[in-house]
Amino acid sequence: MKTSVQAGVAGLLACGTLLTVVLVTRDGNDSHTGIAYSAPSKGPYVALGDSYTAGPGITDPTGTPAGCGRSAGNYPALVAAELGLKGGDFRDVSCSGATTADLTRSQHTDDGTNSPQLRALSSTTRLVTVGIGGNDIDFSSMIKRCVAMGALYEMTGSGKYIHEDAPCERNYVTGDLDAVQKKIATTGERLTRVLAEVRRRAPEARVYVVSYPAILPADSADCGREMSLAPGDVTFLREKEQQLNTMLRQRASEAGAGYVDTYTPSAGHNACAVKDTRWIEPLVPESPAAPVHPNARGERGMADAVLHTIKSSL
Template sequence: MKTSVQAGVAGLLACGTLVTVVLTTRDGGDSHTGVTYSAPSKGPYVALGDSYTAGPGITDPTGTPAGCDRSAGNYPALVAAELGVKAGDFRDMSCSGATTTDLTTSQSTDDGTNPPQLRAISSTTRLITIGIGGNDIGFSSMIKRCVAMGALYQMAGSGKYFAEDAPCERNYVKGDSDTVTKKIATAGTRLTRVLNEVKRRAPEARIYVVSYPALLPADSADCGRDMSLAPGDVTFLREKEQQLNTMLRQRSSEAGAGYVDTYAPSADHNACAAQATRWIEPLVPKSPAAPVHPNARGERGMADAVLRTIRSAL
């Protein structure tokens, strides 16, 4: 069964253009919200970010350089399509491995160099999404290290874990010293500078910082088979991701930018959820995606979160 409600909403964007919002609800657990929008008449869209924005492995790489591993099915492409943004008005600058530094300087990849991502922004830009920060704190390397230690710990314990055990966490937290928390604070300072520069270059743009979706489950004991993590380290990594997202929310608010929460809608679709429902692939992907990265369902869910946030802002 399908129901639709069409509402013409006249609103003035910063550029003074008219926006029409069409809402369509669809039945089915995996179907997206069906929210569609007409693009502002003068509304170029620029997407900035790292691999969670680029969507590596979902489709063959698109755009240049090929080393950025952008997917034609990543959330910026889906958002642009829903908004009806013309091809010439959509620039996806996201690149796997990007940090906040790569937003303002060139980034070398295994196959080509990505120019500074902010170069795509101008005074005519009207929509900007930014998904960044995970590589600033070395989150991917943290996961790899914790997985390796978890596998060794599992072998040493004859395949048994204990909930309080977190062999990897002890490498990052010693007494009152928490190296990850310090890196998150440093990333926050860099993000503030980036957001200020984005606003300077595109003063009439709507800017949205996009958070990271839930990678790990709330029940730490549910992830040993798929991720080879000790339960205590599942808790540690989950809390650090939430801490990173909290920083993204706070810094975006302070800079007057919007914030897109992808964590809440993805909570039951983490890497340890069932293959048919998860948004994040585990260490050995069963669907096209990079390990511990969003699959096509995840990028669709992130796109829907962006569209919902845009809708609520209007």
């Protein structure tokens, strides 16, 4: 068990996490959801972001550098397919492990260098997705630390922790000082600058900020061996993700952007849900995906949320 968890954590740290921004102008048809769309009349769709956008490990690695771990089954590819975008009309420059800084600087991976992602934007761009922010708050490192501490707790044969506690939370929150909330606020400032720069480079595009899907369940008791977390730390990590999503919504509003909620439709499909329904894989994936990242079902759900929000805002 420990060996599998350690392997899962290693894969998790190699990938990173998400936020998403979509910029689009068009009308049209989504054959999967029944939403009507047509491709943008001008300009390509450019996908920017980190591993929740890239979809490492899902299926059919695509693009360069290989170290970015992009999948041909990630949600940008699904959105592009629904919109009928082909060839030069669709570019995915997302990269696992990216932070907001990697949108404006080159990112070095274990297998190649990804150019600054914002270079893919132009004045003709009409559709852009950006998934960034989770790595800025070191969410992968937080999960690794909480898993390591949770593994120290003795477990019964039923898989329930004997000690109903949050040992990991105490490393981040002391009295009124919440180190994670401080990082979220700093990330919000960076996101505001990113949205302004995206607007400058793609002035004709409409902007939507897309939240993280639910990674952990509402009931902490429902997440046992799949994640090796003490129940109190399940609550702690879930609350931090929700605070991150709240920041994304607020910053989107301040920037005049729309907001795509992937958290609500993914409720009940978290990493601790049963294999056949989960959108997010646990530390030891049972379906093709990186640890604690969306599987094919999750990327499809995220694509549907993006398309639905776009239709609703037209």
